[in-house]
Amino acid sequence: MLPAPYNQLLEKLSRTFPKERLVTDPLRTLAYGTDGSFYRLIPKIVVVVESEDDIQQLLTQCRALKTPVTFRAAGTSLSGQAVTDSVLALLGDNWNGFQLSVDHSKVSLQPGVIGGQANAKLAAFGKKIGPDPASINAAKIGGIAANNASGMCCGTAQNSYRTLSSMRVILRDGTLLDTGNAASVAAFRESHAELLRELDQLAKATRENTVLHERIAQKFKIKNTTGYSLNALIDYTDPVDILQHLMIGSEGTLGFIAEVTFETCIEHAFKASAMVYFETCEIAAKAVQCLKKAPVAAVELVDRAGLKSVESQAGMPDFLKDLPSDATALLIEVRGETHDELSGLIAQVTGSITHIETVHPVEFSEDPAVCARYWGIRKGLFPLVGAMRETGTTVIIEDVAFPIEHLAAGVVDLHKLFKKYQYDEAIIFGHALEGNLHFVFTQDFNTQAEIDRYAAFMDAVCDMVVHKYDGSLKAEHGTGRNMAPFVEMEWGADAFALMQQIKALFDPEGLLNPGVIINDDKDVHLKNLKPLPASEEMVDKCIECGFCEPKCPSKGLTLSPRQRIVGWREISRREALGQTTKGLRDLYDYQGMETCAACGLCATACPVGIETGALIKMLRGRQLSTGAGKLGQWFADHYGTAMNATALGLKAANLAHGVLGSKMMGTVMEGARKLSGDRLPRWTPAMPDGVRFKPENTHSRDNIVVYLPSCASRTMGAARADDQKTPLPVVTQQVLERAGFSVRFPEGLNDLCCGQPFDSKGLAEVADQKARTLEDRLIEATEGGTYPVVFDTSPCAFRMKTLQDAKVSVQDITEFLHDAVLDKLSLKKVARKVALHTTCSTQKMDLQAKLKHLVEQCAEDVVIPDQVGCCGFAGDKGFNTPELNSHALRHLNDALEGVTEGYSTSRTCEIGLSEKSGFPYRSVVYLLEECSR
Incomplete structure (x- = not known):
């Protein structure tokens, strides 16, 4: 029950805000209210704000009831500036505005744009934003500006304060000021003349106070985000300029930054990095003073304890373990616009410290993989310590x-x-x-x-x-x-x-x-120190940094990976104290478990590799009744029968679709689903026809490849609206044979499965049993591993690749087509614009570049929607929890103008993509087959 003032506020807000954007339940207020700091305050109300008007409405109501409000962007903050026990204004989905000036010198960004996403768009123009915090792939522009975040390369010259051109800011009285719009500024000078007058007086008094003036100037010669940006009072004379620069670093205490326009910075095409080791910190510091005058882009210091924490990581030199006790490393980066310029700069930098003794010779590398490893280690030092801490x-x-x-x-x-x-x-x-x-x-x-x-x-x-x-x-x-x-x-x-x-x-x-x-x-x-109680060993090392959140398809629908861990920790904490958790568990069933895609992409962004989906699958397994476990085992034991039944059911639905038409079929099936209590799977016009694939080995024994069509490929054909009716296994076999391979299928194909459907339900033992049976059949088919094995569906390939103690090596369709097939075919590109969706498994196998290259060899124009990660279909979630698929693909059509077909490497993902886009998504094999005829 909310305290009286908050009940009153909630009632007023409900008149203008949709119910789903006013969050008061105990699970989400806890989870949404958690940031990356070591403080915990739980908001009474979380208001999801989607527009400037929302902010103005919220501020008006909060002022009327004298209720404090805190603004939140990504919540990667480390100092406790984004937590509250009052009202939390959480940025919603509609703050992704990006506008680049014609000459590319300025970029206007709304506060919901992730810094890394801004840089990805600017990279095409050889530009970037100045601030470069280690959290840039999760932190949003609103937080970056409000905290005056800097980072490894920007120093003080390219931080938010120094690169600010203009901003849209909303003050506590709801007034919107656009400092880049002359009319807005003129109106503000009239409406807020007193505010500007007092600001002007403060600035004049500060400039005239010689001691204070010098104090401020001296303090900002080095990085400083303690307190307000007082340098605005001595750097600028126009009170509007002073106002907007005071907003930078104000941490939401002076107003809401609704948009910021930065001057862009050059993103040099050529880079080189070196990790240089010194015997003592004092020697390293001498080198830093020399490097300060050299043409370096960044110099990062790591002490001996930091080096020790990473010395056993892959790619680190063996000599790290033998460094002296006070050894210190400097990670140096040099950047140039041409390769020749870069070489010259490297020579200058090396020369600047040649008189200073190093433990090992200075060696710069231009290899992007080596440089990425150096910087990845540096960026991961903070969470790495967190992962090694005691529970x-x-x-x-x-x-x-x-x-x-x-x-x-x-x-x-x-x-x-x-x-x-x-x-x-x-x-x-x-x-x-x-x-x-x-x-x-x-x-x-x-x-x-x-x-x-x-x-x-x-x-x-x-x-x-x-x-x-x-x-x-x-x-x-x-x-x-x-x-x-x-x-x-x-x-x-x-x-x-x-x-x-x-x-x-x-x-x-x-x-x-x-x-x-x-x-x-x-x-x-x-005060208000955050508890991090033991919950489950697989996630106990989470430090709640939030780096995982941009990867999650359910973020914003229910919970993100960080928030799932926060919720489960609280349930575990209460149960350890003997407190009731039924209310939280009931909420967690849907918000935490049912709507988790368990795609594992969170682990690719987590600095210590925590996969929250693994936690959810384990919890699903614990919840299963004995009956459900037996049913799962029955399906595993009678898999071929179940697949045949699935194919017949899909075929019957397809025939009914043809008779009734899409509209009537949708009405009938939705009614049946409601009557069943949502137990029946949701029907969609993109539902595939049923097929039963009968494998036939290529007669030749030359150049054999063992091919494993997935369960979905063997039972799911094309949707009724798709003109490509040939089943995927047939098309795949055609392409492989066209490239000169003899195709062999494992025995008992219809009963084989990698175990993925069982694993996602939490039936880990059944899943592993199916995977081991499949492995045995593949060993037989490959004659003990003599021939390559290719899977046509990426999630299945990934599962078998990561099977513990696997005895057979498999390849995903993407890598096999790219590495072994492509150069054996004669291709003619189609003059069409096609869309490409990279599945979660493709990303986890790091095959994005190969898949993109493959499609680019087949089509003149390839579109990859930049705001779509995991599609959220998640095996059968698209049928049983369709809101997850809809939420994950809510931005899909933003980038598909002029596109009439899409390609991927997972049949179930393609169902959801087809429905949401309005055109067929198919396996990339279809495109390769067409272009190689």
Whole structure:
């Protein structure tokens, strides 16, 4: 039951917001309210906002009832600036605006655009945005700007503050100001003359105060996100310019950034990286000072503890294990517009430190794979420490900056504090050119003694950084709650009073993200600490960073992978305390389990490889009754019979479709589904006809390939509207034989299955049993592995590739066609625009590039919708939980103008894609067959 003021607010909001965008249930308020920090506050109401009008309506109602509101983008924040126990305004799906200027010099981005997605679009023009945080593939523009996030290469010259051109901002009274629109600015100057006048007076007084002016200028010579962007008061004279630059780094405490226009930066085509090792931190610091004057794009420092944490990872040199105890590495990147320029720059950079002794010779690599490995390791250091922590503890990353001349001394002093306060596992890494260091350690918040240890340690760190080196307590992660008690300590009384005036000027009622940046509670950083209780070993290492979320097809429909883990942790915590969990479990059944595609794409984005889908499949297995388990076993034992029945059922439905037509058939089937309590699968006009494939081996024994058509390929034919009626196994055999292969099928094909349908239901033992039987038949067919095995369906290929202790090697249709078939065929491209969908399994097998190349050899124009990942069909989810498929493909048609056909490598995925697009999706084999006739 909500407290009275929130009930009143909810009632008012329900007049203008759809019910589904007002979230109050205990599972989603907990899950949606969780960010990447080590703080936990649970919002009373989560409001999913989809437009500027929504923000204005929400602010109006919250002001009327004096109810605080906090804005949330991706929730990758680390300092507690995106959590609240009041109203959380969560960005919905419609904030993806992207507009590039004609000369490509500026890009306008709405706050829901993920930084990495913006860069992917800009890359075609040789451009990128300036900020480059390690979280760029998950963090959204709203958070990047509101936190003034920087990163590894942008330094202070290309952060949000420095590359800002204009913005659309909504103030606490609901007023929208577009600083890039002359009419909007003129109207604002009239309507908010008093606000601008006071801002102007603050700026003039600051510039005239020589001591304060110099203090601000000095503080922003290095990275600094502690407090507000006071440099706006001395860098600009127009109060509108001051206003928009104060918004950068304000963490949602001054207003809502509805759009930001950045000046774009050059994305150099040629890059090279080197990992350079020094015997001590002091020697590395000397090298940094030399490199500061050299043409480098980035210099990242990693201390010995950090190197130790990655020394056993694949691709790392063996000598890492033998480095001295104080060894320090610098990861250096050089960029150029041409290869010759790059070579010259490498020579300059190498020459700048040639007089400084290194443990091993300096070697730059231009190999993208090598460079990606270096940077992947650097970006993964924070979550890697989190993954190695003891269950029940949390991982903390602090973010300080020293004047570069004090870099080495700062590192030494940090190590001394680690030792004094017994943080023996702590590591240091950071952006060395900026004197910006991150240090990561694990912390137990389960006892008061441990909280006291943390408090004493943080007091000592702040004292050292501020009073000894006059550094920044938060260089790029934002102030949040984490550093709010120390803002005055870092800046001094005058500057802090100026920040208080700014907050009061923009938010006199204190309703915008209260407690963040400005907070009178000197212990706020020690309160509302997030519990990370043990739940299941496979996910206990999750640090709730949110990197997984952009990959998830159910995010926004119900829960994301991070949110599923958060929910299950809470259920586990309550059960461990003997508390009731029925309400949460009932909600979790649908939000957590039923709507999870279990596609595993989350693991490809997780820095420590956690696959939340594996958790969900395990929980599904636990829920199964004895009867359900026996039924699953029966299907496994009588698989051929079940497949024959499936084919007959599909054929009967197809015949009925022909008689009744799509509209009447849809009405009849939807009625039957409702009468069954949604137990019957949903019918769609894209439903395939039933087929029964009868395998016939090629008579020749030359160039044999063993071909395994999947269950779906053997039973599901074309949809009624598709003019390609030949079953996929027949077409695949034609293509293979055309390329000179003799095709052999395993014995007892109709009974064979990789186990995927059983695995997705949580029937792990039955699934493995089917996979082992299939493996035995494949060993026989290949005569002990003599011949290659090819699967025509990617999920099946992936499952068999990852089968533990597998005795047979299989290939997905994509890689076999690309590697073994393509150069044996004579192709004629079709002059058509085609769509391509890369299945989750294709992505997990890292075959995207091969599939794209394959299709590009067959079609003149290939479209890959950039906002579509997993299609959400998930085997049979498209039939039984169709809302998941609809949600996952909600942006599919945005990129399909002029397209009339699509291709993929999974028959079930193609059903959902066909329905949502309105045209047939087929296996890529059909396209290759057509082009090779």
